[in-house]
Amino acid sequence: MNSARLPGKVLKPLAGKPVLWHVWQRCSRSRLARNIIVATSKERSDDAIATFCRKNKISFFRGDLDNVLKRFYACAAEHTLDVIVRITADCPLIDPFIIDELIKFFKESRADYASNCLRRVFPRGLDCEVFSFALLRQAYQKAKSAREKEHVTPYMIKHGDTAAYTVPKSYQGHWRLTLDDEADYLFLRRIYDKFYGGSGIIDVKQVIKYLKNNPNLNQNSAVIILGGGLAKDKNGRWRSTKYNDQNARPKAYGDYLRVVAASYLYRHNPNWVIALGGHGHLKGAPQAVTLAGVIKQELKKLGVKSSDIIVEGQSGSTFEQLRALARIAKNKNFKKVIIISNAYHLPRVKAMVENFKELGKAFTGINLNYVSAEKIVLKHQPKLWAKIIEAGYKSANIEKIIKSEQQGAKQIKQGTYKLR
Template identity: 25%
Template sequence: MKMSEVRRTDSLIVVGARLNSSRLPRKHLLDLAGVPMIVRIFERLAATGVPAVLATTSDDYNQELVRLGDESGFAVVTYDGGVDNVVGRVDAVVRNYQPSRVVYVCGDCPLVSQGYIRLALQALHDNPDWEQVVPEPGRLGETVIHEGILCLSRAGWDELVARSQSSLEQEHVGLALTKGSPLKQGMVRDADEFYGPGFRMSVDTAADWRFMDQLYCQWYASHEGPVSLEWVVEKVRSTGTGRINSHVMQKSGYRKYGSVLFVTEAGPTKGLGQLVRSVRLAERLCELAGFGVTLWVVGTPQSLGCLRTVNHEWVDSEADLLNRLTADSLPALVVVDLFPDRMEHPEKLLDVLGELVAQGKRVVGLDRLWPWHRALSKIVVPCLVYRGEQAQNILSGPGYALAPIWSPVTELPVTDRPLLTVMTGSSDAIGYGGELPQLLDRILPENTMVQWLQGPYAKPPRLPSKCRLKWSILEAQDDIASVALTSTVVLSVYGNTVLELLANRIPVAILPAPGLIEEVEWQTIRQQDALFCVDPTEDGLKLLSHLLLSDHARKKLLARTDGLGAAGGLQRAAACILATLDQ
């Protein structure tokens, strides 16, 4: 919108948003129950009856926000100044509209309280000498749960702008008000249910987004209109939904945060296992330490859902990767998840990583990089059985599974038919899609339902010409939680997915992965009492049939797998990596 096109108003809500977030890129475009988050915010603000404007930057990267505003019917004003000068961006809008009262709303707060905004604006109207309105403390000193709202008179806003001199004060709206004499403040009392133990209301990380999306999906499953904040408070406090993102660190406006580089790979011959676990670990480091993340993926560019939560770049080749690692200015922490046996010149990568360590950087290797432990800062090997060298800087076993803990499904489908979910990997490298469907259809109990997850690089499974069982083929998702949690049993090829299933107490039958792991490792895994391994043979699938039909057998299996300690592995691995920076 051009400045000449806007009109003056008594009160104005300005929403600050841009897509360049270091922890959760393009977060304003992430869906909440199928609608972009920034649209959800303007849906809520419409209930205030106050004009609302989106303030963003004019660079090409943020043009999607401008287009979305045009499509969805909310006003957008672009700013030509520095992308990190949020105060200047909002002030440009304020000066154009010339409101008497200003409400700044952070664009990552999709549960912004319309009721509190109305209360605050009415208080500013009734008390013209007030420069700012803040929530009144609870009767026992409790704070209110609202986040991302700043309510000021025009004089109060102008004072905030005048005090915002440093780059941090310009980036974080309101930070400058913490120094100098306080503004002339008034207080308003909100409803009692909004006081007390709080939860995160802003979306800064992947965990925050998943928490918010779950709330939105649950609300719109049985309601219409904007999500009720009263309903949210009751839901979170009664069900513990807030555990999804309770571990997220709230960043301080008083400091700059570090960054971390991840290097991994993906493709038809490599699958997605390394990429997915690298994303999971990157997300957790963001959430625990406020790091900004960049992910380099060696492979052919492809649109993958698992990449939407991290800043990422595709790297064309091994040579390109080595050039980047030597030419770029790298952060203090580098995490590498590559398989040396797939590389043409692994010794060159080892030399480059060793040089980074010599420069004082912390380089953490995952999985098959364990033979390089003498050159690297730390090695993390998420696995069921580790048969490599023992060393003080090698952390291995299921206790370091890079597996997030899923939020339980609130309502399971009511059925007396067992549901088997088959996961053969993103590329089905073993080729299970050829013969396994025929065997399953012939041997499993007749009332079994089978859903086959077809990976993005895999061919469709070859189903029988006349199916005895009820089959469905699903496109494999980056987040397998919703599928796995509704399954009676999951039949999965050995790999990272198995660790995720074990960490979340899903009954899993493990298929062998010949060629992907050594035979001696597979035999060691088969000997573990806590695991249920099956061969793709008639005898093996008869054992699987028993597991599908016997609730007692599944409970016994889960009791055994609990002892592996896979739950909490992601948190444990992230904390150990962060400790290398302290050292």
């Protein structure tokens, strides 16, 4: 539970069930492994795992936190095991077929350690190791380094009689199906949302086939919508602005186009998530819902899953939104980010990122792209949007704001721009 990169990861939900539940279910489908035991630590941080195991009538053992080798040895000794299959709890797609095939391979090879990890041609997350109790005992008695004690099997691999198992071609590939950080979790959550039917287990071969046919799925990408303003519809409900709104707060126009554009990208890239910003109640409009909250509801109406929307509802100005959303992108480990705003707004946005050191540093290491909402919607539905956009850019609202945005971008580059 005390994972540095993703605390509590083994009890995070996938399709309504904890990760550990899925791992246990999948291991239980093995025909050759008789006992499924969760080996956790005695630390208070792992009490939740023990509680989960008791509640679900899962056998568990509690041992040393840092010396995991000692924990394994004590567990195996207590249960008088002759052969141990090691599966880590952060592998919610571990395959029972691979477990059984490796057990058979281990017995046939007459080695005292066998693994598919010695010849890695498969996705991370399908890792499986089988070793004898005799070798485990030797490792426990003779291992010296912290690495050997923490990771259980390095001593065995170095000193044991090893055999390398190669998984069948249908299991081969180089994706990440393991749970190590937030990006892994977002990806696995989408896999479970797509493939898990509520009973049985996911066929990992189907997942691998799907990933091969959709090579861009695991790019850890996000679309960022920069919030602008709100206006009321004819029924008095708040919505994002249109080009011709007269009561927009603040004076920002055409923001709904950003929402539609993001939904189009999401529809064609369902593995992406959408992050959006915009602080709480607008000045002079205390009864208004948050800007980010309004945009989220509009996205949901356009078919975006709530679980794929990240809301940052505290920032106000464009600079504040960029700073807050960059922080989210770093925390979520997004490698590619597309910033969506209106065409009139993007030059100032780009100037901020390129000229304000704080923003430039915040987005370091991220493949950043700026795409106008107008360009996206015209690409996907030109007949619907062409006349609306043309009329909008001829309106007094937009003509005035274009001049303001151009002046702002110029001041940023000159170093005279004043942040609100």
